[in-house]
Every structure is written in C-alpha cells, then in structure tokens.
Amino acid sequence: MTTSQLAKKASVNLETVRYYERRGLIPEPPRTESGYRDYSQDIIARILFIKRAQDLGFTLKEISELLSLRVDPDTTCCDVRQRTETKIRDVDEKISDLQRIREALTVLVQSCKGKGPTSACPILEAIDTKETSHANH
Amino acid sequence: MTTSQLAKKASVNLETVRYYERRGLIPEPPRTESGYRDYSQDIIARILFIKRAQDLGFTLKEISELLSLRVDPDTTCCDVRQRTETKIRDVDEKISDLQRIREALTVLVQSCKGKGPTSACPILEAIDTKETSHANH
DNA sequence: CTTGACTCTGTACCTAAGTAAAGAGTTTAT
DNA sequence: ATAAACTCTTTACTTAGGTACAGAGTCAAG
Structure with missing residues (x-):
C-alpha cells in the first residue's frame, strides 16, 4: 500500500511515516516502478507499537532500540x-x-x-x- | 559592567545574557563609546529572578510576562x-x-x-x- | 487527453532554551 | 608595539518530534 494508505490505517500523519523512515524506526520499503513506496501490512502494527511505546514515555530513540532488541537473537x-x-x-x-x-x-x-x-x-x-x-x- | 562580568555575577553563560536580551527578558543596556554593553548592577537581580522563576517551572515567556506585570500600574x-x-x-x-x-x-x-x-x-x-x-x- | 489528486525528495520550519562559531573591532598587560 | 583576551553581530546549531512546502513526476477518473 501507499504511504498515505499506511498513514491512515496507522492513524498518523503522512509526513510522520516518512519521518519515521528517516529516523530508522521503520524500514525503507520496496518501490513501485514509478518510485512510490509500497508498504506491507505489518508496518501498520509496527507504527502502532511505536505510538504505544511513546504513550508509555519512551522516546523515539528508545523505541528504536526496543524494536532492535525484539529481533536480536542475542538479547533476552x-x-x-x-x-x-x-x-x-x-x-x-x-x-x-x-x-x-x-x-x-x-x-x-x-x-x-x-x-x-x-x-x-x-x-x-x-x-x-x-x-x-x-x-x- | 561588561556582559561577561554580569554573566559571572549572575552565574549564567555569557551567551545566555545576550539571548535574554534578544528575547526581551532584560533591557538593552547603554553602550560604551566602543560599542560594549554597559550593564547596571540591578540587572544581576533581574537575571536571578528569571532563574528562580525558571526553577519554579515558569517558561521564559511566562517569566517575561511576570516581569512586565511587576511594573504595570494597572495590574494587581x-x-x-x-x-x-x-x-x-x-x-x-x-x-x-x-x-x-x-x-x-x-x-x-x-x-x-x-x-x-x-x-x-x-x-x-x-x-x-x-x-x-x-x-x- | 485533461485535470486534480496523489507521490516523491530535499530543505526548511516550529517549539523552548540555550550554545557555538566566524569574522571583525576593542581592551589590557607586557 | 604586540599578542592575547575580550567584545560585538549575525548566523547556525543542539535536543525531540514532528510539520510544511516547492517543484517535479505519477495516477486515476472523467
């Protein structure tokens, strides 16, 4: 799906999606032939995770670290x-x-x-x- | 006295003094012939007021307003x-x-x-x- | 085809409270 | 006189989390 479709489904601003990508919180997605971002469904949940962690007082930097921890096999x-x-x-x-x-x-x-x-x-x-x-x- | 003398006596950074002047928290002082700021003694107390109000949680904008209220004859x-x-x-x-x-x-x-x-x-x-x-x- | 809505990138901007730096002029002590 | 320390102005930068925008390309519906 496109950036704005993702933004709507995750209830964030379109610009925020691109901001999170710049900040490394979400991965750069594949592109269509015309250069449009093509997001998969799982990025919705990822953005919701980010917003919930924000609500809990974590900064975006801390959230980025949590997201990395989640997939690192060496961490517990x-x-x-x-x-x-x-x-x-x-x-x-x-x-x-x-x-x-x-x-x-x-x-x-x-x-x-x-x-x-x-x-x-x-x-x-x-x-x-x-x-x-x-x-x- | 010079800007750095004031800064030392008020325990703030030299740059902070100039910043407060830009923000209107302290008045622009008279100058020497060479263009140096020439602060009077009472500005020390004014900066101390600002820092104490900051400690109490007031923003610089709010402090600026308090300082204005202090000399406005129409306020109580x-x-x-x-x-x-x-x-x-x-x-x-x-x-x-x-x-x-x-x-x-x-x-x-x-x-x-x-x-x-x-x-x-x-x-x-x-x-x-x-x-x-x-x-x- | 046309037009409006969409997408993109790169840059800029906002808030609050500082802090830094370059280049040029001034002061001070030797 | 000289050199170092000082002053000035202007502009830029930091932090955190966005948000805006210009200009160019793309898509979709009529």
Missing part, C-alpha cells in the same frame, strides 16, 4: 525489563521534581491574598529576594 | 496569583500523566520475569498487541 527479556525499570526511574524523578515545584508554588500562592499592587506582591517578592539559592544551583 | 497581585495557580494546575496535570505512565510501566515490569528471548517478552507483547487504544487516542 531481561534487557527489555531493565529498560522499562530505567524508564520507571526516569518517571519517578520527573514526578519528584514536579512535586517539589508544586510545593514551592503552593507556598507562594498561600502567601498572597490577591490584593494590592504587583509592586508589593508577596509572590514576586519571594522570587525576587530569595537568598542565593541560584548561586548554589 | 491577583494577576500574579492567578498565573501561579495556573502553573500549579499545569504541574498537577503533568504529575497525573506521569503517574498514569508509571502505573502502566509497573504493570509491564511485573508481567516479565526477565527470562526468555525477546521474541516472547511479555512487555514487548503487551505493547505490540494492546487493543486499539491508539486508534481512540
């Missing part, structure tokens, strides 16, 4: 499991960062009654006058 | 408070997304004993064969 489940555990740790760290930010923002909001000019706003003042925490950044 | 604390509350909601949404991802990844890891070839890996199979959740994306 253990490799995949480890990458998934690493991703969990990445996610945990991001959550922690965001929770730290949330707490700081909450403190700021609670310090501000929402009345008065911005020139005397406790939030802006707190950001402005905080001790040299950045210097230790 | 309420404006700042609302932006901070919006940022909290942004952060909450990101945390929720990440927690959803974490849960899905955890389920995957628990399904895999780490033994066997990747061709029969429960994690990869789950990503591969998940029902048409993407199509509903």
Whole structure:
C-alpha cells in the first residue's frame, strides 16, 4: 500500500511515516516502478507499537532500540525489563521534581491574598529576594 | 559592567545574557563609546529572578510576562496569583500523566520475569498487541 | 487527453532554551 | 608595539518530534 494508505490505517500523519523512515524506526520499503513506496501490512502494527511505546514515555530513540532488541537473537527479556525499570526511574524523578515545584508554588500562592499592587506582591517578592539559592544551583 | 562580568555575577553563560536580551527578558543596556554593553548592577537581580522563576517551572515567556506585570500600574497581585495557580494546575496535570505512565510501566515490569528471548517478552507483547487504544487516542 | 489528486525528495520550519562559531573591532598587560 | 583576551553581530546549531512546502513526476477518473 501507499504511504498515505499506511498513514491512515496507522492513524498518523503522512509526513510522520516518512519521518519515521528517516529516523530508522521503520524500514525503507520496496518501490513501485514509478518510485512510490509500497508498504506491507505489518508496518501498520509496527507504527502502532511505536505510538504505544511513546504513550508509555519512551522516546523515539528508545523505541528504536526496543524494536532492535525484539529481533536480536542475542538479547533476552531481561534487557527489555531493565529498560522499562530505567524508564520507571526516569518517571519517578520527573514526578519528584514536579512535586517539589508544586510545593514551592503552593507556598507562594498561600502567601498572597490577591490584593494590592504587583509592586508589593508577596509572590514576586519571594522570587525576587530569595537568598542565593541560584548561586548554589 | 561588561556582559561577561554580569554573566559571572549572575552565574549564567555569557551567551545566555545576550539571548535574554534578544528575547526581551532584560533591557538593552547603554553602550560604551566602543560599542560594549554597559550593564547596571540591578540587572544581576533581574537575571536571578528569571532563574528562580525558571526553577519554579515558569517558561521564559511566562517569566517575561511576570516581569512586565511587576511594573504595570494597572495590574494587581491577583494577576500574579492567578498565573501561579495556573502553573500549579499545569504541574498537577503533568504529575497525573506521569503517574498514569508509571502505573502502566509497573504493570509491564511485573508481567516479565526477565527470562526468555525477546521474541516472547511479555512487555514487548503487551505493547505490540494492546487493543486499539491508539486508534481512540 | 485533461485535470486534480496523489507521490516523491530535499530543505526548511516550529517549539523552548540555550550554545557555538566566524569574522571583525576593542581592551589590557607586557 | 604586540599578542592575547575580550567584545560585538549575525548566523547556525543542539535536543525531540514532528510539520510544511516547492517543484517535479505519477495516477486515476472523467
């Protein structure tokens, strides 16, 4: 099938298909005599795999590696499991960062009654006058 | 003081100072006769404000807006408070997304004993064969 | 045959926040 | 005076994941 047929069946943009090929996520397909790409049916599933792995937080680079692992006879489940555990740790760290930010923002909001000019706003003042925490950044 | 003196005192890269000027976060300073920028001391504090607001999760665009609010006589604390509350909601949404991802990844890891070839890996199979959740994306 | 829709390639563009580099002018210390 | 370090402007580049577009070739339906 053509590129746009594949894109429609996999629910991605036509350009995205070509992008994934450039990035090595899908193989370059055979061509028709006129030079059109001629995709086989299994590429639909491959693109769906990519999008689902993206939903799980894997980057395209990581997904490309997973796809390679899948067909490499020298690798085991253990490799995949480890990458998934690493991703969990990445996610945990991001959550922690965001929770730290949330707490700081909450403190700021609670310090501000929402009345008065911005020139005397406790939030802006707190950001402005905080001790040299950045210097230790 | 010169650009690099400012950069050192504010603990940012020389290029970053010029970048912030291009982005309108800091004003274009007066120049010496030779064309060198001549920054006043208060710009140090301004850059520190920017970095601290960044640490709190605000984008440079949002920070630029906060800085404008600070000197606008028509705005009140309420404006700042609302932006901070919006940022909290942004952060909450990101945390929720990440927690959803974490849960899905955890389920995957628990399904895999780490033994066997990747061709029969429960994690990869789950990503591969998940029902048409993407199509509903 | 004609026209519109399709395909292709290669390049450019977007977002956000920087960072790098070339070439030319200026400053500083010896 | 000299050389090295500095400053400037302009342009380009990075990351990640796309998306757009021009110009040329191809396909399909009327």
